[in-house]
Amino acid sequence: MFFASDNWAGAHPKIAESLAREAAGYAAAYGTSDLDRHMEERFNELFQREVAVYFVGTGTAANSLALAAVARPGGVTFCHSEAHVTADECGAPEFLTGACRLVPVPGPGGKIDKDALAAAIGRFPPGAVHQGRPMAVTITQATESGTIYTLDEIAAIGAIARANNLPLHMDGARFANALVALDASPADMTWKRGVDILSFGATKNGCWCAEAIIFLKPELASEMPFIRKRSAQLFSKTRFISAQFEAYLEGGLWLELARNANAMADRLRAGIAASAKSRLAWSTTTNEVFTVLPKEAAALAESRGAKFYDWPVPVETPNLLQQDEMLIRLVTSFATTQDDVDRFLEVLA
Amino acid sequence: MFFASDNWAGAHPKIAESLAREAAGYAAAYGTSDLDRHMEERFNELFQREVAVYFVGTGTAANSLALAAVARPGGVTFCHSEAHVTADECGAPEFLTGACRLVPVPGPGGKIDKDALAAAIGRFPPGAVHQGRPMAVTITQATESGTIYTLDEIAAIGAIARANNLPLHMDGARFANALVALDASPADMTWKRGVDILSFGATKNGCWCAEAIIFLKPELASEMPFIRKRSAQLFSKTRFISAQFEAYLEGGLWLELARNANAMADRLRAGIAASAKSRLAWSTTTNEVFTVLPKEAAALAESRGAKFYDWPVPVETPNLLQQDEMLIRLVTSFATTQDDVDRFLEVLA
């Protein structure tokens, strides 16, 4: 009953096996091995166009260096008010971009509202040095609230970004979960809708440590070799990341794992909706479920070994809780089983 | 015949096994799992005192964040002219310390000369704002030249650092190789000789990706949790690093691996010394061997599959090479076999 986060799970056996297989033998270091090259090409195929791929060690690095690639003095990036980049990365994006700023944009359901985005960008008159200047837009797919942008919503934001000559970055820490929920292709959910740079996360979905920055416009990556090295994200044995991606993509494993996570979340959602004791705090589509339940029930679940996080009540719904209720977040993963879900739901019965 | 670098080898089977074992099950993320805690205590034992341990992903990160922990505005760190931190990290130490500088100090054999160090520090009069101010000393053990500091030499540099109230950092990318060459304990080679912070590298000696910053003076680490996070070096599944360290230290595996690397280098050294065609460029003690040989012989070795790097002639020995000779670096590793060495030596026969 581990619902604290999808990064509490270890690694899928096939990931571990691929890594173990790669232990023997020698290969050129610093991302220049045959396997590294092979995986770069694999991403071209996956995204149906030539992309530039940079492996890094953490999601924080992926997001921060993606923005560093397009950073400019006085630059500001527009993100949702609750985006991971602004709320949970200890200022890493600011630090690793050389002090560029993140400007929060509101929107319901954890998603940037397109009109609010246009208005926020509009507050920076071209050439006005005091305010600084727009340099990028970033969205999270799936969002931190467990929701997803529809393809049209992405396209709408992409259009605003393009109209303002700004690259659009997507934080894809849970990219696979969104992809299978939308039943879209990687190309559909990215460059065909205006996304220029993607943090392609695999760690939360069954890898140990495998993150890739995918430049769907490769020309934006011209500074990346130096940006990555001076940020201490060039691994000497990069092939241990490549080997994870090899197994991750092989035969669609990554989509299968994401489908499991989403399906287990569906099962949770159904059980909660049917329960007299609890209710869904808001509607979600992927592997995150936000639930209101009696404090007593939460304590009971914990006493039976369930792990989850208390969650702050969103500013926009201040009256979400009644007396003796609390809000919790439940996250499923590639490793979650029906049994895990059912034992949790028993508490709410 | 892979002598290009010790980071061309993959991982030792026991490292890979430990990691695979850790794939199953759940654990708290971001370095707070039981295994993470256990490994931190394991380091206390290893160093015979309470230390503060921070796992990071690359040697570049270990060195850069070790210095970031003691960084101050206008700060300068003294290092050897050929130190990895200044020569090969693309400015990462400068970038991740917020623009602190590295001041090169000369010394024969890749080792800082203690008098030159004292003189270099002396050029910064206390309180003089224009020059900036000393903030740390860093040495590499084993050095980039394949040599090692004796315990007395470390102590002498430690004494100068302490006299100037400067923390002493050791870049231990090849810590184990130096340790077994000196037949010393970790405590002997570090805090007992004045070392305050250590980059404890395991990647080059049989791990995939396992680096630890060891604060032998834990009070120097007070800012580290935030420094590490904002530098994108806090791994969600930190336990994949811990699991590597667990196997690495278990039963002295790490020392055994380093002994193999050094022994294979000894075998290379003996063969080269005995060869009519080649000679040692200078004396080394660990797993790096610098060899002068005819260009023809080098080409022959390469044609038989040998991998190694050409090496620039050191500034202090401009006349090292005769006509048609070249200088190469050969690095052995945990995985190097006698057969590898002997096949290489055949070329020189």
Add this chain to the structure above:
Amino acid sequence: MFFASDNWAGAHPKIAESLAREAAGYAAAYGTSDLDRHMEERFNELFQREVAVYFVGTGTAANSLALAAVARPGGVTFCHSEAHVTADECGAPEFLTGACRLVPVPGPGGKIDKDALAAAIGRFPPGAVHQGRPMAVTITQATESGTIYTLDEIAAIGAIARANNLPLHMDGARFANALVALDASPADMTWKRGVDILSFGATKNGCWCAEAIIFLKPELASEMPFIRKRSAQLFSKTRFISAQFEAYLEGGLWLELARNANAMADRLRAGIAASAKSRLAWSTTTNEVFTVLPKEAAALAESRGAKFYDWPVPVETPNLLQQDEMLIRLVTSFATTQDDVDRFLEVLA
């Protein structure tokens, strides 16, 4: 009729004279001359306690380096949503603090609401590395909206800062205007109410270029000599700043100049309030006046040579304007005359 900003005026004749007097002769450079020392002592007297004083060249530098003095990795500073530091300094505070962040706090009238501040700080649980950590609170006195914090309001914010162990900084770009409006002493409006660091601005009130960072807690300034030098704010001929401050403080010139600016703003306010054509957008107390007027009247004023800025309608009062109306900001200065004001008011008659 120059109401665009108080920095459009040149310098008061006494400032210019003092500077001219200082042209002759020699003095030690880099802030070590007798005059520099004398002025530092003068500030002790002015603030009725020992303070540490650092002269810098711009208000941007004063604010940014004041925060740099207390910066920490992952640090965040709480400021009003419309504070100059976050809205108008092109990211200088972030850049010069090594990427510390500014977190906006709402509040009516351009003033931080104390409960909102407490709540904002409360969202950073101690030790939580992901969010970063509080490092300072900053308020602007007089505010960017032309209002002022009462002494009690400053004390309330000071109490929250102190309870959270955070230094309180005051951006005093218009310090004198607030001081005379409150009829308070410098000590009253700063350290007696919990302010620890002050950007003491004189440029807007009759100097060319004279800004001082006043550390009311001198122990917070320990890093400042190096912070200032590496930020390129240590002037070789610092005495040209000191000479301006000498004349500025002499005989209370600074208060006299601020009183003129405020009085001229009062005259404007009275005229606008009495006018049928225009009205005050909101109540202000110092030398900034925000006025709603017909676009036609604004155009007429401009045709007669008036200079002022259009101002964006505040988010909290979206319905401020009726059709064909606009919002403008009028700023008076040490140099504004009754005739300037009256000629402007004529347009509204």
Add this chain to the structure above:
Amino acid sequence: MFFASDNWAGAHPKIAESLAREAAGYAAAYGTSDLDRHMEERFNELFQREVAVYFVGTGTAANSLALAAVARPGGVTFCHSEAHVTADECGAPEFLTGACRLVPVPGPGGKIDKDALAAAIGRFPPGAVHQGRPMAVTITQATESGTIYTLDEIAAIGAIARANNLPLHMDGARFANALVALDASPADMTWKRGVDILSFGATKNGCWCAEAIIFLKPELASEMPFIRKRSAQLFSKTRFISAQFEAYLEGGLWLELARNANAMADRLRAGIAASAKSRLAWSTTTNEVFTVLPKEAAALAESRGAKFYDWPVPVETPNLLQQDEMLIRLVTSFATTQDDVDRFLEVLA
């Protein structure tokens, strides 16, 4: 007898007058006034081509932001080992360029040796990420050793820079002194010899605080408005800098002042050469004179009110001093008189 530095003098009366004249009246802020525009055009004329001009407050800022304009991740700038940028600016160039590094290049007489420069650049193989990459070359004219590069020497360095596609920056803190010594035009000594960016210093030669970054290739300045603002170097009343430059350039005042400084240094040099007690440490051409003299004579001079700095013996001439001798630096300025010089020389008689 103030020979400590040319920044101990105040300002030339004509500079002070121009500034005082500008005190009255209003003008647009932040470098947009008519006078600011006029002075920008004046520089076009002076350099006989269209240039981009950015006023800043200190020489440290001029040098640092000039390099920031061409900074790139992993970038390194080549400078002389004793260059002000590396020896005396507390790391400001590194800090303000986002941690780009300075690589020292040797050369006699404080001047970069062109072959050493070519060799230093050659150590950075194109595309090699570990070392970082060249981004600029910087020379100081006149040098920190009081010498000057001939026009041919500048051209030779310019050719190497251009061959490597690197911009060439000139630190012209004492630009005027070098110019009159060479009897060259500003164009001759800069872009006609390959200089792309110039720190045009006026503070040491009679201004209070007037420094300009001149982009002789204006396209290199595209980021400068934002770089300057976020570095806190955009002055609201920029016209107080412009007014200094107006008087400085008017009627060739700047050249006249530099000629006086150089002539007084010539007089010093002649007197020292003729003196039995002292000798010139090395030959200089501009307003800096390095002198070996008995400690007793130095003490006597000080007792009579002379101000000068002790100077460290250069590494390349370790045997410069005999027993009881010392090395001092004497700097003349626009304000130095024959009487000052003669009273000093009396001590050596």
